[in-house]
Amino acid sequence: xxxxxxxxxxxxxxxxxxxxxxxxxxxxxxxxxxxxxxxxxxxxxxxxxxxxxxxxxxxxxxxxxxxxxxxxxxxxxxxxxxxxxxxxxxxxxxxxxxxxxxxxxxxxxxxxxxxxxxxxxxxxxxxxxxxxxxxxxxxxxxxxxxxxxxxxxxxxxxxxxxxxxxxxxxxxxxxxxxxxxxxxxxxxxxxxxxxxxxxxxxxxxxxxxxxxxxxxxxxxxxxxxxxxxxxxxxxxxxxxxxxxxxxxxxxxxxxxxxxxxxxxxxxxxxxxxxxxxxxxxxxxxxxxxxxxxxxxxxxxxxxxxxxxxxxxxxxxxxxxxxxxxxxxxxxxxxxxxxxxxxxxxxxxxxx
Amino acid sequence: xxxxxxxxxxxxxxxxxxxxxxxxxxxxxxxxxxxxxxxxxxxxxxxxxxxxxxxxxxxxxxxxxxxxxxxxxxxxxxxxxxxxxxxxxxxxxxxxxxxxxxxxxxxxxxxxxxxxxxxxxxxxxxxxxxxxxxxxxxxxxxxxxxxxxxxxxxxxxxxxxxxxxxxxxxxxxxxxxxxxxxxxxxxxxxxxxxxxxxxxxxxxxxxxxxxxxxxxxxxxxxxxxxxxxxxxxxxxxxxxxxxxxxxxxxxxxxxxxxxxxxxxxxxxxxxxxxxxxxxxxxxxxxxxxxxxxxxxxxxxxxxxxxxxxxxxxxxxxxxxxxxxxxxxxxxxxxxxxxxxxxxxxxxxxxxxxxxxxxxxxxxxxxxxxxxxxxxxxxxxxxxxxxxxxxxxxxxxxxxxxxxxxxxxxxxxxxxxxxxxxxxxxxxxxxxxxxxxxxxxxxxxxxxxxxxxxxxxxxxxxxxxxxxxxxxxxxxxxxxxxxxxxxxxxxxxxxxxxxxxxxxxxxxxxxxxxxxxxxxxxxxxxxxxxxxxxxxxxxxxxxxxxxxxxxxxxxxxxxxxxxxxxxxxxxxxxxxxxxxxxxxxxxxxxxxxxxxxxxx
Numbered sequence: 050x051x052x053x054x055x056x057x058x059x060x061x062x063x064x065x066x067x068x069x070x071x072x073x074x075x076x077x078x079x080x081x082x083x084x085x086x087x088x089x090x091x092x093x094x095x096x097x098x099x100x101x102x103x104x105x106x107x108x109x110x111x112x113x114x115x116x117x118x119x120x121x122x123x124x125x126x127x128x129x130x131x132x133x134x135x136x137x138x139x140x141x142x143x144x145x146x147x148x149x150x151x152x153x154x155x156x157x158x159x160x161x162x163x164x165x166x167x168x169x170x171x172x173x174x175x176x177x178x179x180x181x182x183x184x185x186x187x188x189x190x191x192x193x194x195x196x197x198x199x200x201x202x203x204x205x206x207x208x209x210x211x212x213x214x215x216x217x218x219x220x221x222x223x224x225x226x227x228x229x230x231x232x233x234x235x236x237x238x239x240x241x242x243x244x245x246x247x248x249x250x251x252x253x254x255x256x257x258x259x260x261x262x263x264x265x266x267x268x269x270x271x272x273x274x275x276x277x278x279x280x281x282x283x284x285x286x287x288x289x290x291x292x293x294x295x296x297x298x299x300x301x302x303x304x305x306x307x308x309x310x311x312x313x314x315x316x317x318x319x320x321x322x323x324x325x326x327x328x329x330x331x332x333x334x335x336x337x338x339x340x341x342x343x344x345x346x347x348x349x350x351x352x353x354x355x356x357x358x359x360x361x362x363x364x365x366x367x368x369x370x371x372x373x374x375x376x377x378x379x380x381x382x383x384x385x386x387x388x389x390x391x392x393x394x395x396x397x398x399x400x
Numbered sequence: 401x402x403x404x405x406x407x408x409x410x411x412x413x414x415x416x417x418x419x420x421x422x423x424x425x426x427x428x429x430x431x432x433x434x435x436x437x438x439x440x441x442x443x444x445x446x447x448x449x450x451x452x453x454x455x456x457x458x459x460x461x462x463x464x465x466x467x468x469x470x471x472x473x474x475x476x477x478x479x480x481x482x483x484x485x486x487x488x489x490x491x492x493x494x495x496x497x498x499x500x501x502x503x504x505x506x507x508x509x510x511x512x513x514x515x516x517x518x519x520x521x522x523x524x525x526x527x528x529x530x531x532x533x534x535x536x537x538x539x540x541x542x543x544x545x546x547x548x549x550x551x552x553x554x555x556x557x558x559x560x561x562x563x564x565x566x567x568x569x570x571x572x573x574x575x576x577x578x579x580x581x582x583x584x585x586x587x588x589x590x591x592x593x594x595x596x597x598x599x600x601x602x603x604x605x606x607x608x609x610x611x612x613x614x615x616x617x618x619x620x621x622x623x624x625x626x627x628x629x630x631x632x633x634x635x636x637x638x639x640x641x642x643x644x645x646x647x648x649x650x651x652x653x654x655x656x657x658x659x660x661x662x663x664x665x666x667x668x669x670x671x672x673x674x675x676x677x678x679x680x681x682x683x684x685x686x687x688x689x690x691x692x693x694x695x696x697x698x699x700x701x702x703x704x705x706x707x708x709x710x711x712x713x714x715x716x717x718x719x720x721x722x723x724x725x726x727x728x729x730x731x732x733x734x735x736x737x738x739x740x741x742x743x744x745x746x747x748x749x750x751x752x753x754x755x756x757x758x759x760x761x762x763x764x765x766x767x768x769x770x771x772x773x774x775x776x777x778x779x780x781x782x783x784x785x786x787x788x789x790x791x792x793x794x795x796x797x798x799x800x801x802x803x804x805x806x807x808x809x810x811x812x813x814x815x816x817x818x819x820x821x822x823x824x825x826x827x828x829x830x831x832x833x834x835x836x837x838x839x840x841x842x843x844x845x846x847x848x849x850x851x852x853x854x855x856x857x858x859x860x861x862x863x864x865x866x867x868x869x870x871x872x873x874x875x876x877x878x879x880x881x882x883x884x885x886x887x888x889x890x891x892x893x894x895x896x897x898x899x900x901x902x903x904x905x906x907x908x909x910x911x912x913x914x915x916x917x918x919x920x921x922x923x924x925x926x927x928x929x930x931x932x933x934x935x936x937x938x939x940x941x942x943x944x945x946x947x948x949x950x951x952x953x954x955x956x957x958x959x960x961x962x963x964x965x966x967x968x969x970x971x972x973x974x975x976x977x978x979x980x981x982x983x984x985x986x987x988x989x990x991x992x993x994x995x996x997x998x999x
Contacts, residue, residue: 082846084843084846086753086756086759086760086843089759089760120694120763121694121759121763121764122694122763142812170760170839171760171839171842171843171846172760244827244829244858244860244874244875245826245827245856245858245876246856247856332832332859336856336857336858337842337845337857338842338845338846351671351691351835352670352671352674352675352692352695353671353689353691353692353694353695354691356695357691357694357695
């Protein structure tokens with residue numbers, strides 16, 4: 050019982066997190082590639098409710114930044130101006146969920162830009178970039194995991210169900226893929242492609258490479274499950290009644306693999322998000338100016354950024370709840386699978 | 401027994417006396433021979449007298465490829481060699497003017513064709529062997545040898561003929577030119593005088609190119625610079641020691657250099673160099689990025705951080721204007737049609753926000769550029785070149801004149817179409833190891849987006865980038881920077897001459913591809929033989945104006961020379977010419993007081 054409750058809790062957390070990223074355009078105040086060259090490396094700005102005179106304001110407000118005379122990347126709050134946030138107003142157009150053109154934003158400010166999480170070296174809003182970057186990174190992870198699991202399921206099921214030479218060939222192939230150094234493979238692939246790759250092509254390339262390289266492990270797991278499932282008594286009985294291969298497969302074998310696939314999915318998604326981040330960090334992912342979590346962290350390769358602008362670490366912080374969510378989900382799924390097995394064993398024992 | 405012992409004692413005493421006598425004789429002999437040899441003619445340097453001793457540690461971004469000055473091409477080799485070798489006439493990196501060096505004085509004949517140089521007398525190489533005119537004659541034979549492909553050789557060919565060297569006497573040399581040479585005595589700068597006694601044999605055996613490797617025994621090489629090799633540890637460091645025969649002294653008569661050792665650590669990345677400097681492992685740092693400079697500037701108490709002002713580096717964007725012929729596909733042909741239009745290039749130039757580059761990339765420690773000569777080059781920059789403000793209006797106007805149009809896409813994005821209706825898209829290559837240039841390209845990408853151009857920035861590893869530009873010529877546009885090694889226009893000849901190897905947008909042309917390139921060739925050839933500064937300046941100004949008008953390179957910005965040193969280093973006077981901090985290495989010294997205070 051507790052297993053289910055835990056599972057539900059993690060599912061709710063993950064759904065909420067993904068919802069925020071999917072509706073990133075609504076939460077992000079600005080276009081993620083828009084440069085504000087007057088405010089490069091602005092530190093995160095503070096929201097106030099009480100002004101300098103001690104008056105309480107109902108709307109949160111902020112003081113806009115003006116460049117400090119001392120240094121180029123230092124800014125002072127311009128106390129003379131007080132800009133209130135406006136909520137649920139229309140602003141720059143964006144596509145909700147990738148296709149619905151919408152102008153509604155959670156908040157915006159008129160007269161000056163607000164950087165709740167600071168800005169990067171081009172004056173681009175860090176909050177907007179984390180939200181939009183999450184769309185790229187998470188989509189790469191989800192798509193990649195989806196493709197991997199489909200390939201893994203197909204190959205694992207064929208190998209496990211039919212056995213014999215098919216099993217041998219497919220499993221040796223799987224071992225070969227497990228041994229591939231995929232990072233170097235990607236370097237090599239990138240060298241063959243034309244020089245300038247559009248962001249979309251680069252994204253698809255990453256997804257395809259991550260997915261095709263990772264199918265071996267789920268395939269082996271699925272094969273194991275199918276091997277044991279096809280020898281179960283009820284499967285034999287179904288066969289004895291004259292059920293066809295495809296019927297037995299659909300009705301009895303596939304459902305057995307569901308829990309393995311789900312657990313694998315919960316492990317693979319964060320792993321693939323991390324893979325996308327690694328590639329973008331190394332400059333092999335989606336090109337500038339498109340944001341992805343790896344691109345955002347790539348700024349930290351410079352010593353000066355590392356030392357001077359702590360808010361450039363924030364993308365790493367944003368990633369953490371997602372990973373925790375997925376790992377919690379995987380653990381809950383595992384727990385549930387175990388408890389089920391226990392249940393079925395006890396039933397068998399009673400029976 | 402006893403007798404025997406006294407005898408042997410007496411014998412010992414005898415030996416001792418003989419030894420003492422022999423010593424006295426040899427001292428007298430040495431004094432005598434010194435009287436015979438000419439008095440050492442040391443050059444006295446003005447400037448603050450320092451304290452002798454100690455070592456100076458600096459980092460070098462790569463291992464020098466060679467210590468052979470005839471063949472050295474890469475910057476790390478040149479930097480090390482400049483501390484180990486000396487030239488006849490030297491350009492003072494601080495004043496940018498020539499000064500006597502190994503040559504004590506020189507005369508020019510009235511027709512400008514013959515230079516007579518008088519060497520300092522009594523000088524010695526770092527292995528103690530004397531220097532005379534034969535070494536100089538040998539040196540020029542080596543530099544002019546075609547089979548060695550010395551990078552300096554081109555500079556010694558005047559009017560198609562090599563400079564002829566004649567020994568007048570043991571300390572006087574005559575150099576004859578085929579026609580007047582505008583460079584004048586500057587030609588002798590950085591031509592290291594080679595030790596004939598060590599190199600003549602390998603030269604005659606055709607093995608000179610193999611000498612001067614870092615791993616060779618120390619005794620195989622000698623120079624006239626302030627330091628000589630002591631120890632080399634592959635992949636880690638090169639230690640130079642004081643040359644006891646160096647030919648400069650300070651105002652107190654002390655023979656320079658002050659330092660006992662000069663250590664080069666091989667530290668490949670700029671960030672790692674900053675870390676080494678911060679941790680106190682290295683004493684000086686140069687070529688700092690503005691961001692790293694401001695980090696170090698926050699700790700002013702232990703370092704002197706200096707902005708030496710604009711240097712001679714110019715960064716620019718250029719398009720592929722090579723004649724690709726059949727090789728290129730139709731897509732490249734379309735792109736090149738745009739790139740060849742002067743107005744297209746002018747439009748790009750008008751749209752670039754140079755002020756933002758200086759502010760965001762160089763944190764205001766740099767200068768926007770509209771021509772190739774930076775304000776750091778005081779004598780040659782053309783003040784008449786216009787500095788137009790950024791104007792998208794003007795850029796759009798220029799594109800409209802060429803028949804380009806705009807169309808609005810469903811996404812609200814405005815896309816620029818060429819007269820044939822094709823969208824304008826191209827990529828800009830940059831070096832992935834240079835964060836500054838990648839940042840410039842990203843800014844330009846956004847600038848050009850406002851014109852409706854779709855630009856992709858492609859950071860590439862530097863070697864494959866050079867390969868694409870000079871060999872395969874498969875690229876659209878590229879963002880690069882060059883550093884003139886001297887303020888004189890002739891140091892950049894191979895960039896501006898259409899036959900030059902560094903004529904990046906279309907290198908090594910058999911015939912100038914355009915009329916303006918032909919005119920630049922003509923002007924540069926004319927200034928080579930012009931004799932007065934005024935005449936040359938006029939010709940070179942014209943070159944700068946043609947370049948600014950035709951924009952084969954869209955000049956962007958020049959960074960300031962940013963350097964730092966520990967406060968214990970005395971005589972720290974950085975220059976805007978390479979080597980920025982080590983140009984006066986013989987005068988650098990360590991102060992004691994502060995060193996103690998630090999500990």
